[in-house]
Amino acid sequence: DLSTPAVGRLSLYYRELHRLLDSGQTSTNSRDLAAMVNVSAAVVRRDLSSIGSVGRRGVGYDVESLANHIGAVLGSGVHWKAVMIGVGYLGNALLRYRGFERLGFSLAAAFDTDPAKIHQVVGSTKILPMDQLETVLREVKPELAILTVPSEQAKEVADKIVGLGIQGILNFAPTTLRVSSAVAVINVDLASELQQLAFRIQNG
Amino acid sequence: DLSTPAVGRLSLYYRELHRLLDSGQTSTNSRDLAAMVNVSAAVVRRDLSSIGSVGRRGVGYDVESLANHIGAVLGSGVHWKAVMIGVGYLGNALLRYRGFERLGFSLAAAFDTDPAKIHQVVGSTKILPMDQLETVLREVKPELAILTVPSEQAKEVADKIVGLGIQGILNFAPTTLRVSSAVAVINVDLASELQQLAFRIQNG
Numbered sequence A, B: 001d002l003s004t005p006a007v008g009r010l011s012l013y014y015r016e017l018h019r020l021l022d023s024g025q026t027s028t029n030s031r032d033l034a035a036m037v038n039v040s041a042a043v044v045r046r047d048l049s050s051i052g053s054v055g056r057r058g059v060g061y062d063v064e065s066l067a068n069h070i071g072a073v074l075g076s077g078v079h080w081k082a083v084m085i086g087v088g089y090l091g092n093a094l095l096r097y098r099g100f101e102r103l104g105f106s107l108a109a110a111f112d113t114d115p116a117k118i119h120q121v122v123g124s125t126k127i128l129p130m131d132q133l134e135t136v137l138r139e140v141k142p143e144l145a146i147l148t149v150p151s152e153q154a155k156e157v158a159d160k161i162v163g164l165g166i167q168g169i170l171n172f173a174p175t176t177l178r179v180s181s182a183v184a185v186i187n188v189d190l191a192s193e194l195q196q197l198a199f200r201i202q203n204g
Ligand SMILES: NC(=O)c1ccc[n+]([C@@H]2O[C@H](COP(=O)([O-])OP(=O)(O)OC[C@H]3O[C@@H](n4cnc5c(N)ncnc54)[C@H](O)[C@@H]3O)[C@@H](O)[C@H]2O)c1
Pocket: A085, A086, A087, A088, A089, A090, A091, A111, A112, A113, A114, A130, A147, A148, A149, A150, A151, A153, A157, A172, A173, A174, A190, A191, B093, B094, B095, B096, B097, B099
């Protein structure tokens, strides 16, 4: 079983291996990979052996096969469909980010309650009214949802999308969602990240 | 010594206590606080006793004094000054977010290399050209920087701001910054968060 920090590191190795692939490098070793993500070489070797990848002594790892193996473990081979609920300032920025597509995530649709936003296209995604949520989710069957609505609305929206089969929520509203434990929720609280940064500086 | 997950939880307790304050509630207990952030009551009690806050049996915690104590531990009492480098889609959204101010962080200035953006005001922050970075940082002496430039530029910009006294960087560019260990760096890789979510669904 992989811990959350280990999964986070695998995803960073995956990102750096793809950067190496783009630059034409075919092999790497745990020391170099460690330097790319600011961890020790021992941590890299432990993470990779926990998913069954052992480097060849003196040669290291083949970049392409290691990237493919990590991708399979992380589920990047699978084509994930996501929807976004709430296309305000943050939603608008996230819809234009190419980083999600590169990992195999496609934003199938976006929804908002603001009549002025309906039928606009942001990035390559069309904004639909919330009264089409049910029809679209039954048809498209996305696994994931990105929640970028105001905090006060987050709970109600989360309940709605879980009821329509969403299995995982990436929540940006600074509030705790209480949904069925069968649904995976990852919270990104950006103000709390800045607070963590201040704490680290204060405690040196 | 507080671990990173514990600091993260304290920041969530802080958020929820302020929500209680806003609604006029004066006391709470570890069971209620636990439910608000989806952890067990035992974890709450352990976290709070590690910063010297012990509830009174049967009465619990005084909301205001607990919030103030956690705020002091997290450094929220101190007035932190931050600058932003790179005001594109993501920077534009973050400059409009009120969540940072509420925790005592003020965005003193924002910088960009795009001439079309210079002297625009976003939220309440004016966008300045990069050739004013040195003058402004020497005058304002911000401790923190939010980095929202493209990955290819992140390293060069990070070196510049560290050279001008920045002590902490909140980095959104999906690349690892190698700066002096005296500087605190927190990386937010949103694509990797989505990958974590997919991993959790795939591994149930
Ligand atoms: N702006 C940021 O950079 C930032 C940073 C951190 C966290 N957040 C959080 O992310 C969320 C979005 O922030 P924002 O700045 O984009 O806010 P915003 O007000 O600009 O956008 C919210 C959007 O949600 C829509 N909406 C409201 N209720 C809805 C509902 N029930 N169903 C569907 N759509 C609905 C609104 O019409 C609007 O377009 C908030 O919870 C905020 O606290 C934002």
